[in-house]
Amino acid sequence: MSEDHQPEPGEDEADIESCVAECPIDAELAAQLIGLADLPWHDPAVTGRAMRGLGWSTDGVPTDEARFVTAAGHAVYTDYGLYLPFVHYYVVGGELWPDDFWGSQPGWTSQRGAGREEFEACLDVAIDRFAEQLGPPECDVRTEGRYLAIGRYSWRYAAWRRGGTILVVGPALDGYSYGQxxxxxxxxxxFAQDRPFPAAADFLSLLRK
Structure with missing residues (x-):
C-alpha cells in the first residue's frame, strides 16, 4: 500500500491498496479540447452544441453530475466551464472502498498498488500532449509540498491562454471522496486576457466542476 493513503482505524491494511486509474488524453482528444477552448464559454448553447458535434454522448455518463461522456470514456462536467478528469488516484479495499469504480468504467484501466509516482507520470504525459500542439505551457508551476489526509504532495499545473479562455491541466481533489x-x-x-495567471497554490480554486 502507498504511504500516501492510510487505512481507517480497525481496517486491515493488507486489504487496502492505492490505485491509479487512467483514461489517457491522446492527440485527437487534445485537439478537440483545444478547439473547444477557442469557443465563447459564456454561451453554453454554443459549447454544448460543439461537444455534441464531437460525438460526445449524454447517455451512459459514469456519474450523475456529468453532462457528457467522450468517445474514449471521460466524464465531462460543464457547470463552470469544461472539467474533464483523466486520472484518478484513490484506494480500493476494506468496507469503505470495496470496489474499483473507475477501473471498471469503459475506456479506463487501473493499476493496483500504484501511487504518486504513477499519478504524476500520467499528468506529465497529458501536458506533453497539449504542448505538442500548443507549444510549451505559458504557465507551468508547482505547489509547495504540504500535508492533507492524502499525505504530502506537490502539484503541477500547466496553463495556456486561448483569447478570453484558459486551458489548464492539473490535479484537484475528487469532490466525491471527502478529500481523500x-x-x-x-x-x-x-479567463480575461489581461488577468494574471494564479499562483500555484491558487489553481485549485480555479478548477471547478
Missing amino acids: DEEAVVYVGE
Whole structure:
C-alpha cells in the first residue's frame, strides 16, 4: 500500500491498496479540447452544441453530475466551464472502498498498488500532449509540498491562454471522496486576457466542476 493513503482505524491494511486509474488524453482528444477552448464559454448553447458535434454522448455518463461522456470514456462536467478528469488516484479495499469504480468504467484501466509516482507520470504525459500542439505551457508551476489526509504532495499545473479562455491541466481533489482522493483534469473556462495567471497554490480554486 502507498504511504500516501492510510487505512481507517480497525481496517486491515493488507486489504487496502492505492490505485491509479487512467483514461489517457491522446492527440485527437487534445485537439478537440483545444478547439473547444477557442469557443465563447459564456454561451453554453454554443459549447454544448460543439461537444455534441464531437460525438460526445449524454447517455451512459459514469456519474450523475456529468453532462457528457467522450468517445474514449471521460466524464465531462460543464457547470463552470469544461472539467474533464483523466486520472484518478484513490484506494480500493476494506468496507469503505470495496470496489474499483473507475477501473471498471469503459475506456479506463487501473493499476493496483500504484501511487504518486504513477499519478504524476500520467499528468506529465497529458501536458506533453497539449504542448505538442500548443507549444510549451505559458504557465507551468508547482505547489509547495504540504500535508492533507492524502499525505504530502506537490502539484503541477500547466496553463495556456486561448483569447478570453484558459486551458489548464492539473490535479484537484475528487469532490466525491471527502478529500481523500485526487484526480488530474483538463479545465477550460473563461479567463480575461489581461488577468494574471494564479499562483500555484491558487489553481485549485480555479478548477471547478
